[in-house]
Amino acid sequence: MEFLIGITGKDFVLTAADTSAARSITVMKSNEDKSCDLNKHNIMLYSGESGDTVNFAEYIQRNVRLYGIRNGIELTPKAAATFTRKELATSLRSRHPYSVFLLIAGYDITTSKPHLYWIDYLGSSAEVPFAAHGYGAYYCLSILDRYHHPNLTLDEAKDLIKKCINELKSRFIVNLFDFKIKVTDQDGIREITI
Amino acid sequence: MMDAFVNRFKETPTFWADEISMLDGFGSYDAVKEFSQPVFEIPAVQNPVKFLKDCTDENSDSECRIKIEHGTTTLAFKFQGGIIVAVDSRASAGSYIASQTVKKVIEINPYLLGTMAGGAADCQYWQRQLGRHCRLYELRNKERISVAAASKLLANMVYPYKRMGISMGTMVTGWDKTGPNLFYVDSDGSRYKNDVFSVGSGSTFAYGVLDSGLDYELSTNDAIELGRRSIYQATYRDAASGGSVRIYHVKEQGWEFIGLYDVGKLHWEYCGL
Numbered sequence: 024m025e026f027l028i029g030i031t032g033k034d035f036v037l038t039a040a041d042t043s044a045a046r047s048i049t050v051m052k053s054n055e056d057k058s059c060d061l062n063k064h065n066i067m068l069y070s071g072e073s074g075d076t077v078n079f080a081e082y083i084q085r086n087v088r089l090y091g092i093r094n095g096i097e098l099t100p101k102a103a104a105t106f107t108r109k110e111l112a113t114s115l116r117s118r119h120p121y122s123v124f125l126l127i128a129g130y131d132i133t134t135s136k137p138h139l140y141w142i143d144y145l146g147s148s149a150e151v152p153f154a155a156h157g158y159g160a161y162y163c164l165s166i167l168d169r170y171h172h173p174n175l176t177l178d179e180a181k182d183l184i185k186k187c188i189n190e191l192k193s194r195f196i197v198n199l200f201d202f203k204i205k206v207t208d209q210d211g212i213r214e215i216t217i
Numbered sequence: 218m219m220d221a222f223v224n225r226f227k228e229t230p231t232f233w234a235d236e237i238s239m240l241d242g243f244g245s246y247d248a249v250k251e252f253s254q255p256v257f258e259i260p261a262v263q264n265p266v267k268f269l270k271d272c273t274d275e276n277s278d279s280e281c282r283i284k285i286e287h288g289t290t291t292l293a294f295k296f297q298g299g300i301i302v303a304v305d306s307r308a309s310a311g312s313y314i315a316s317q318t319v320k321k322v323i324e325i326n327p328y329l330l331g332t333m334a335g336g337a338a339d340c341q342y343w344q345r346q347l348g349r350h351c352r353l354y355e356l357r358n359k360e361r362i363s364v365a366a367a368s369k370l371l372a373n374m375v376y377p378y379k380r381m382g383i384s385m386g387t388m389v390t391g392w393d394k395t396g397p398n399l400f401y402v403d404s405d406g407s408r409y410k411n412d413v414f415s416v417g418s419g420s421t422f423a424y425g426v427l428d429s430g431l432d433y434e435l436s437t438n439d440a441i442e443l444g445r446r447s448i449y450q451a452t453y454r455d456a457a458s459g460g461s462v463r464i465y466h467v468k469e470q471g472w473e474f475i476g477l478y479d480v481g482k483l484h485w486e487y488c489g490l
Contacts, residue, residue: 044407044409046403046407048421049415049420049421049424051401051409051411051414052401052409052410052411054411055409072405073403073405073406073407074372074376074379074403074405074406074407075379075406077406077407077408078376078406119379119380
């Protein structure tokens, strides 16, 4: 019942995740942040099996940070996604595979381009202009197909996310009432309201 | 198959508890004799195989592990005076009430409390381990451990055992230098921070009363009453919760035990209202 979405624009990536953390039928927490700052210009959104998500996300975050400390430059989004994908692929055939769905969004400071990667628990990774995880994807991907273009401005992207969220609110049976929306661009990662 | 499971042990002789003579307990311990003939305990009932069959389910679990019951209601919430922790005290095994006087609040140390939902042994053991690690932290760092760190320690301790059958849904709470804190940690590996939690089979019932009456500005007495009433209402509706309501108040100086209230007596008290 969790929902993650990412949209790339001209020079930023807009990401949103729902904020409810539930155990079977009860909502335990309604202001959960399902994202992790990998480094200054990279963010990872996670969903999936509870416990696995936070542990895997923190593991990736610390390794990405370690790379930055050791080498003095931060890992690019592509490298971070590749590293993450490889970890998931290794875990897949181990005793307890991590069951997580991820979106890695980042701004590559070397090429000044935004990137978004869709990664799943099988270790498959794809670079995409927009992506979503969860049942909500069934409603939102078509909206993104229809209205997205590569030179989206931040305001246009905000409208697009609003369209997606409104569609979920009206058509998705599970009430996802609140979302945490973040922008990743050359200035770093910041939370915004729409 | 239950039969296949039992057949595994058919070759080894089993001993009835009352057949072993009293004198066997005294005198020297002979390890060679002890381990030469493997022995395991059987429930002291007429038909142990039937008894175990009732507690296990061969269809869902080929290892025929004993199903652990999780009947309980525990809750905790933050308010202006700190945190109130309220729990019930019933342990049920299927439809049999095993005990009405279980202590479901674990006093990790004088300023950290843990609650118990799920397997009692799991909760008690892991929270005692947590207490050990918290004390080691204190000795190494010359300051009290924060609730966030304590709950993270617990979550990290149980995560390697994920999917191996630990059943633990606990709330770790205390007052540290950032103020009162409440975390939920469970054996799936999740760890959440929030201002109000209720865990257990009766948690949905408790949430109903708790959420409707919750206000940060409650006085201490009103908050205690809210906790007491929420647990009582949960025990009323949930068959697996009952016994008595145990209440603790977490303050800046540490936790304080408020009282133990029998649900049967509370029922008559609230009846008139």
